[in-house]
Amino acid sequence: MPKSLTPRLAALRDEIHGYAKEFGLDFFDTVFEMVSYDEMNMVAAYGGFPTRYPHWRWGMEYEQLAKGYEYGLSKIYELVINNDPCYAYLMESNPEVDQKLVMAHVYGHCDFFKNNFSFRHTNRRMIDEMANHATRVRRWVDKIGVEKVEDFIDRTLSLENLIDQHSPHIRRNPDPRRAEDELKANERVEGFKVGREYMRGYINPSEFLDSQRKKVEDEKQRAKKFPERPQRDVLLFLLEEAPLEPWESDILAILREEAHYFAPQGQTKIMNEGWASYWHSTIMTRRALRDDEIIDYADHHSGTMGTRPGAINPYKLGIELWRDIEERWNKGRFGKEWDECDDLRARRSWDKKSGAGREKIFEVRKHYNDITFIDTFLTPEFAMEQKLFVYGFNDKRNSWEILDREFRKVKSKLLQGLTNFGQPIIEVVDGNHENRGELLLAHKHDGQDLKGDYARETLKNLQSLWRRPVNIITRYDNKGVMLRFDGTTQTEKKVEL
Amino acid sequence: MTLKIHQDHSRFKQIVRGKIKANLRKYVQKGEMIGKKGKDAISIPIPFIDIPRFKYGHKEQGGVGQGEGEVGQQLGPGAVEPGEGHQAGQGEGDHALEVDVTLEELAQILGEELSLPNIERRHNEKIVTQKIRYTGINTTGPESLRHFKRTFKQALRRQIAAGTYDPARPVIIPTREDRRYRSYKLQDLPETNAVIIYMMDVSGSMGDEQKEIVRIESFWLDTWLRHQYKGLEARYIIHDAVAREVDRDTFFHTRESGGTMISSAYKLCRDIILADYPKSAWNIYPFHFSDGDNWSADDTRQCIEMLRNDVLPNVNQFAYGQVESPYGSGQFIKDLREAVGDTPNVALSEIADKDAIYASIKDFLGKGR
Numbered sequence: 001m002p003k004s005l006t007p008r009l010a011a012l013r014d015e016i017h018g019y020a021k022e023f024g025l026d027f028f029d030t031v032f033e034m035v036s037y038d039e040m041n042m043v044a045a046y047g048g049f050p051t052r053y054p055h056w057r058w059g060m061e062y063e064q065l066a067k068g069y070e071y072g073l074s075k076i077y078e079l080v081i082n083n084d085p086c087y088a089y090l091m092e093s094n095p096e097v098d099q100k101l102v103m104a105h106v107y108g109h110c111d112f113f114k115n116n117f118s119f120r121h122t123n124r125r126m127i128d129e130m131a132n133h134a135t136r137v138r139r140w141v142d143k144i145g146v147e148k149v150e151d152f153i154d155r156t157l158s159l160e161n162l163i164d165q166h167s168p169h170i171r172r173n174p175d176p177r178r179a180e181d182e183l184k185a186n187e188r189v190e191g192f193k194v195g196r197e198y199m200r201g202y203i204n205p206s207e208f209l210d211s212q213r214k215k216v217e218d219e220k221q222r223a224k225k226f227p228e229r230p231q232r233d234v235l236l237f238l239l240e241e242a243p244l245e246p247w248e249s250d251i252l253a254i255l256r257e258e259a260h261y262f263a264p265q266g267q268t269k270i271m272n273e274g275w276a277s278y279w280h281s282t283i284m285t286r287r288a289l290r291d292d293e294i295i296d297y298a299d300h301h302s303g304t305m306g307t308r309p310g311a312i313n314p315y316k317l318g319i320e321l322w323r324d325i326e327e328r329w330n331k332g333r334f335g336k337e338w339d340e341c342d343d344l345r346a347r348r349s350w351d352k353k354s355g356a357g358r359e360k361i362f363e364v365r366k367h368y369n370d371i372t373f374i375d376t377f378l379t380p381e382f383a384m385e386q387k388l389f390v391y392g393f394n395d396k397r398n399s400w401e402i403l404d405r406e407f408r409k410v411k412s413k414l415l416q417g418l419t420n421f422g423q424p425i426i427e428v429v430d431g432n433h434e435n436r437g438e439l440l441l442a443h444k445h446d447g448q449d450l451k452g453d454y455a456r457e458t459l460k461n462l463q464s465l466w467r468r469p470v471n472i473i474t475r476y477d478n479k480g481v482m483l484r485f486d487g488t489t490q491t492e493k494k495v496e497l
Numbered sequence: 498m499t500l501k502i503h504q505d506h507s508r509f510k511q512i513v514r515g516k517i518k519a520n521l522r523k524y525v526q527k528g529e530m531i532g533k534k535g536k537d538a539i540s541i542p543i544p545f546i547d548i549p550r551f552k553y554g555h556k557e558q559g560g561v562g563q564g565e566g567e568v569g570q571q572l573g574p575g576a577v578e579p580g581e582g583h584q585a586g587q588g589e590g591d592h593a594l595e596v597d598v599t600l601e602e603l604a605q606i607l608g609e610e611l612s613l614p615n616i617e618r619r620h621n622e623k624i625v626t627q628k629i630r631y632t633g634i635n636t637t638g639p640e641s642l643r644h645f646k647r648t649f650k651q652a653l654r655r656q657i658a659a660g661t662y663d664p665a666r667p668v669i670i671p672t673r674e675d676r677r678y679r680s681y682k683l684q685d686l687p688e689t690n691a692v693i694i695y696m697m698d699v700s701g702s703m704g705d706e707q708k709e710i711v712r713i714e715s716f717w718l719d720t721w722l723r724h725q726y727k728g729l730e731a732r733y734i735i736h737d738a739v740a741r742e743v744d745r746d747t748f749f750h751t752r753e754s755g756g757t758m759i760s761s762a763y764k765l766c767r768d769i770i771l772a773d774y775p776k777s778a779w780n781i782y783p784f785h786f787s788d789g790d791n792w793s794a795d796d797t798r799q800c801i802e803m804l805r806n807d808v809l810p811n812v813n814q815f816a817y818g819q820v821e822s823p824y825g826s827g828q829f830i831k832d833l834r835e836a837v838g839d840t841p842n843v844a845l846s847e848i849a850d851k852d853a854i855y856a857s858i859k860d861f862l863g864k865g866r
Contacts, residue, residue: 042502051501057548059509062502067597150508157548307563309572316563391572392559400572403559414561422558424551448553457549472551 002033002050002089009034012096013103019287020107024362025279027110028124029085032103040076040091041065047262048081049130053137053254054146055153077300078102082113082265084124097293098300104283108276111365116271118264118369121168126261133254140247152248155461156255161423162234163256165263230427230442235259237428242465252465266421267369274318275365277304281319310391310400312414317386321373324382325364326357370418378414380407388414416446424450426472439466443474450474459485473497513596514606517541521610525717525858526851539603540595604724607717611858614865616725616780616813631679638678647677691726691780691813692773693718694766697748698787700737700757702824710820710848711786712749717858718784726780732769736762738792742769758792759785759829760799767807781812784861788822789829797829801836809840814866816844818857842866 005013013032020027035043045062046052068074077098080088088106090099113119123129141149164170191204191212231237235256239249265272281301289297305316328334332352341347368376390404390413404410416422425444433440439462443450455472462485463470469486473495480497484490517524524541562572598606607613634647652671656662662669697703697711723729733748734740737755740762766783774781791797808815819830830845837843846860847853 042500045502054505056505056509056512058502059505062506154548158550161550309562309564312561387564389562391562402566402568402570404568410561417560424553426551448558451552451554454549455551458551
């Protein structure tokens with residue numbers, strides 16, 4: 001079981017804590033606990049939490065982590081939970097310099113969790129909440145049976161990415177246009193304007209009014225869509241509208257809540273890891289390192305920052321971008337004058353000594369997420385310096401290759417990968433499709449096709465929750481396709497878009 | 498100490514086992530699994546254990562990378578590994594999950610799925626060997642077994658207790674009493690011994706496909722018999738018109754062009770048994786694979802005679818698998834069936850193609866001998 005820190009480590013923690021405060025980091029109380037590698041793997045398999053509902057996929061995760069550790073391929077250094085107080089885990093067997101690095105890194109994360117706007121609506125008592133979820137699910141397992149519950153969880157997990165990551169920030173108002181239409185419709189039923197009261201019966205005979213009223217009524221009925229507007233939060237829609245058993249609703253609600261909890265971490269991965277790395281690097285190199293620890297520290301730091309051609313390392317990209325922003329604002333490399341200067345030499349030696357870098361990065365960590373962060377601060381110079389490129393699959397050569405180093409393409413590919421976590425955007429369009437209670441989803445196609453076999457399997461799982469047939473409109477090879485599963489057979493037909 | 502995760506972990510393993518069982522027929526036919534065999538475990542790709550989602554095909558998607566290289570340059574193999582962590586939202590991964598299963602477990606699954614009976618051992622008397630196990634620590638022993646760490650610790654402990662330890666100058670000097678030695682125990686290891694003698698026809702009519710079938714088949718036979726006996730030996734004989742003993746690698750990769758005289762193999766097999774494997778101590782399993790196109794009826798007669806007189810009385814079971822080939826007449830299995838088909842310790846099986854391997858394993862192992 002997790003242990004509290006040894007006196008020696010507690011002293012180190014106090015030291016690092018002091019540096020973090022000194023640099024102006026602002027975080028919830030942070031509790032460090034010592035765990036063995038086995039416990040570390042467990043907590044990591046649980047997505048960072050000490051307790052989760054029972055499910056085989058944690059076991060799968062655990063198997064992979066444990067294997068990776070035993071073969072010496074990988075090792076988890078740090079785990080921190082966005083909670084108030086923050087919880088962070090240190091591995092018993094790590095050398096002291098690693099523990100210091102991890103502590104400094106963790107304070108960076110905690111500062112980010114507390115201050116970044118994306119986390120404004122997250123539950124800060126999630127550890128308790130997750131434990132409650134576990135208890136609830138276990139109770140259902142006892143009542144309903146493990147097979148059934150597990151099967152339902154599997155199906156629901158298959159839809160887990162169909163949430164609206166922005167929904168916690170949205171407060172919906174009734175659509176003003178609808179109210180207007182309603183008013184107009186009512187007017188029409190009153191009939192034509194009548195100047196003389198005794199003429200009313202002639203100008204607006206009651207049969208005419210009745211027929212008008214019926215027409216309006218029909219129109220309204222037709223216009224009344226369900227859902228009123230396309231719904232991105234498919235899980236919510238299912239929760240409200242699907243004919244679920246009480247235990248099913250409860251589990252669905254649990255999984256949806258957990259998915260929403262993790263969403264902002266996905267939205268800020270590059271910023272958050274970069275921020276924490278920036279601070280462990282700053283704190284360690286400016287304050288905390290002892291002479292004899294430098295080599296080990298440099299080794300581990302560079303290990304974390306390592307890149308390989310086929311992927312973006314969020315730690316590396318993040319820390320470099322933060323440093324770039326700091327430098328640019330230190331040297332006044334922003335604003336109209338800078339943008340308009342195209343003398344390369346002048347740009348290279350540009351230094352207004354504004355010294356506003358630190359202040360700027362603290363501001364940025366508050367108001368941005370990965371998408372706006374990249375969109376605003378990724379410059380052509382930076383992309384070149386970091387040697388960023390777009391890669392793609394070459395079918396003819398059957399291999400991955402570098403496609404382009406052009407700045408705009410790199411940036412847009414990067415942003416594309418971040419939009420909606422690089423997941424397709426899918427909405428509920430109609431919950432009463434063809435007036436037969438069928439469910440109709442639409443995939444907002446952005447140039448990338450859905451993975452076909454996965455889509456069909458997912459559709460099956462969706463159908464099992466909705467009970468009635470389900471359909472999804474998407475595009476393959478630029479042609480509109482509607483996939484359908486009615487509970488027994490899969491069908492596919494062309495549709496006009 | 499038990500961790501909560503172990504419950505989820507064993508549930509996961511249970512599911513994996515179920516998946517393997519459900520797909521066993523497919524795995525049995527596939528040859529590629531054999532290449533993944535480690536010392537005592539094998540990794541099996543499990544389809545669809547990851548949860549399906551609406552998502553992009555990774556190849557469709559591409560991504561952004563970082564590093565040197567000209568436009569058009571290929572990224573090295575393994576450079577793009579979807580599903581590995583550290584990629585901010587860049588697709589999740591198409592890789593099938595590879596799960597390690599011990600051969601022991603695989604054999605169990607095979608046994609359950611094909612409902613194979615456990616083999617009735619012909620020899621219950623066990624050959625006992627003794628093995629040295631280093632299990633303890635002693636204060637006396639030969640210097641070659643001195644346990645340095647324990648000795649050092651002991652000395653350190655003594656010096657601290659005596660107050661002669663100086664942290665500023667941490668010199669530890671072990672005395673005679675500090676020395677610790679590894680000590681061993683002799684353990685009796687029961688062993689039941691078995692030998693498989695594989696024989697294969699490598700004449701011109703046996704093509705690559707036929708050999709592949711033999712290779713796959715032999716993997717499963719090995720796995721099962723290894724599960725049944727501790728200490729399994731294997732011998733390999735190839736033959737066309739003459740037979741010779743080879744190692745495993747040569748066995749599967751030799752191609753000759755000559756004619757076929759099966760009797761040559763049976764003769765060698767007999768000689769090996771007589772020379773190395775006394776009936777009283779060994780469980781013996783000859784397996785012979787051929788396309789059934791023997792040189793002459795005369796040779797076939799010789800074969801049957803040798804089987805009857807020298808081989809069958811000495812072995813647990815003699816098995817003959819006839820692999821179908823476009824050239825073979827397939828006469829041999831008919832002759833065998835006629836002559837020794839009723840003998841209880843003979844198993845005959847016709848293997849038309851890879852699909853038939855599954856059934857033929859059952860033919861071979863279903864008798865429980």
